[in-house]
Amino acid sequence: MTKIIVLFLLALALIQIIKPLGWPGLKKRSDAWKLALGGLMVVVISIGMIALYQ
Template sequence: MTKIIMVFFALVAAIQVIKPLGWPGLKHRRDAWKLAVGGFLVTLVAVILAATFQPAA
């Protein structure tokens, strides 16, 4: 699941570099870093939640 999230955010960041999306906070090409940081944070939260709720062995 985390790989899918990272691929999604990487694709959106690549699109942002090619042609800015125009979303609030993403008006310029240089704003692609925000998408990369967002993808990292979402992945981090997903990994923490998966580790937290993993059944005990």
């Protein structure tokens, strides 16, 4: 599940670089880092949750 979310956010970041999405907070091409940071946070939280419940 984590890989799917990361791939989705990576695709959004690539689209953001090519043509900005225009969503609130994502109006410029240089805002793609926000999507990458969000993906990293999702991965870290997911790994933490998996480690806690095993």
